[in-house]
Amino acid sequence: MSVPLSSTSVASAAEQLRELQERIHLLQGRRNREVSYPLLPAFSPLLPDGLRAGAVYSVEAPLSVAMALLAGPSSQGHWCGVAGVPDFGAEAAKGFGISLERTVLVPDPGDRWLVTASALADVLPLLLVRPPARPGAGDASRLSSRLRERGCTLLVLGPWLQAEGVLGVEGSRWDGLGEGHGHLRSHRMNLVWSQRGTRRRTGIDLAALHADPTPWGEATPAGGLP
């Protein structure tokens, strides 16, 4: 679209100025502010709008819940970063639908995890971090503003002071394993989502979220029965 060089009135000039400013904002990537990342359908009772870009969420739940959260955006083609999780089970992540080609792992950033997180936030839209220690308030707010600026969503495994929302677990149960027979088949979990005073609950079966569960049937592995 072309901008006329000679303007007739002051009002239209101001309008053009605003329009140009908006385009500058668009080019600078600030539009990410309004974007959210869609989640797997199982999480829609908790987070119907998905994860907001630039926000920090605290996941006080097992690692597999965090993997299931990342699976939605990752399967849509977004890059993900995982920092501070040395025992990240890549195969389980793949089972949830996380694309390993678009996942960057920094297993052990050690003391420099804040620097690592902000460096990853510069280039990746989604981060999963397990902080080895609780950060100071100043560090946390600096990181938050960096994330807001870059439009990067941070999932923290553990508590976080200025979190947008907290995902917790009220109870979980494994099924399928008997006394010497069977194998783990379902992982029922009651999740609770609290955000600014509101709480929402849902029950999900994490094992059912695996995109491609191996057909196993009734057979147990060789030598499974005592």
Next chain:
Amino acid sequence: MSTAGVTGRGQAPPRVLVVWIPDWPLVAAQLAGELPDRMAAAVMEKGLVAVCSSEARSAGVVRGLRLREAQSRCPDLAAIPADPGRDAREFEDVLAAVERVLPGVHVLRPGLCAVRVRGATRFYGSEDEAGGAALEAVARMGLEARVGVADSVFAAEQAARCASELTSLLVVPRGGSRNFLGPLPVAALGDPKLASLLVRLGVRTLGAFAALPEPEVRSRFGPEGALAHARASGLDPQAIVPRVAPIPLERAADFDPGLDRIDQIAFALRPTAEDFVEGLRRAGLACTELRVHIMDDAGRRSERSWGHPRQFGAADVVDRVRWQLQSGETPSPSGPAGGRRGSRWRSTGEELSAPVVQVRLLPERTDQLGLRGQALFGGVDERLDHGLRRLQSMLGHGSVLHAVSAGGRLLAERSLMVPWGEDAPNGTTALAERPWPGAVPAPLPATVFAEPVPVEFLDADGQPLRADERGAAPPPAWFRPGPGHGQRPVRAWAGPWPLHQRWWDATESRRRAERYQIVDGDGEAWLLLGDDGQWWAEARYD
């Protein structure tokens, strides 16, 4: 008319000097360190002895024997397969030495090279002197050569082969090539089919063959026969085309005295790295795989190759050297499973302990510079790659990874962690697609320990659980996930699932373990590995 005739009549034939190193494939193997010196050894080609050492020869081994036959004559024969690449690579140093005294070398094959000797004769005074200079240059490398000078390449080669150990230089006077070749057998032509036919026709020597009229030879034996006839007459039409010496692309930085701090080395290496990249750029090449040799004062070497998704710049080269210096320690695998990282990422060679005296940079794989431009569409985003590489240079090469599915029975083996910018080893995908019977059923555990964690797994009597040889075991009762935790009852379990693989491979991948899947009293689910009463947690379902 043949070219041989034109050369023969038009002007004086060019004088040719041939340098020949006997048993070159064997010498090359010794130079490459694949064979010890002074030992009965043979280089095998297509199952037959191609070259053998004088020790083997004195034991009765000759060219053309089968390996078994050769070994029955000489039981301690060391046999290695022929490798034309090794022959050519090792010959490069000899060529450089010869080129320093006699410019314009034409490589006939590894071990044999020819020079037009006219200019060298003027410089050294005589052909004997020129040949002596070549012999001396090769002798300085500790090798033994023969030199022949004659009117054609073929005649000079035969002269070199006729030279003996005592007088390793044989000069056939100008115009004397035909007389010199006369008494040699026709087998010297190097064409077994033609030689056998000639012998059956009663033509046994090159002189007798050369005496036949050329048109008759052409009509009976075709163009190959005519060429052989020209050679036998001392009129070899083969021209000498001096090789263009390759531009050296590798660079080395020597430190004297040796440096022992990484930042010093990185700083001192910077100009060399820039020179290295600039030299490649001048040649129109981009380096995508780099080999770094680091030598320390005590003579130990560290070698490693590094890949790059696009091309190496000077800063990338310095980073790779720094990472190689930093990655000294190698984690030792413990328990029934080895470490998660494959051995390919560790540096080969010994650990450096003394100050570093030399760093060599060798381009291992290069590509045309024009083809390595930035992709407009597809590929990894430039900004992303740059950001991750910056993080990598801050934390270390092995700190920023991506996971690749690999094959294996243990969960830790099934995903290979590859440093950012490198490719997974060849065949990883094929390995991942194999069936792997006995795999853990889905859902898979989210926490997979890189090194299995020692745990306690007890039966009702408080004894460590043991499965007998038939896989029967008492029901487990107690579980303790580590020294810092309390004992928990086992609420549900399945197992033992036997995990027996590669019993014949004692060194590397033999594994004999029992697997259990359990849910403990705290509601946590675990995957355990056991071997003879010792238990490890392979993974946790969380």
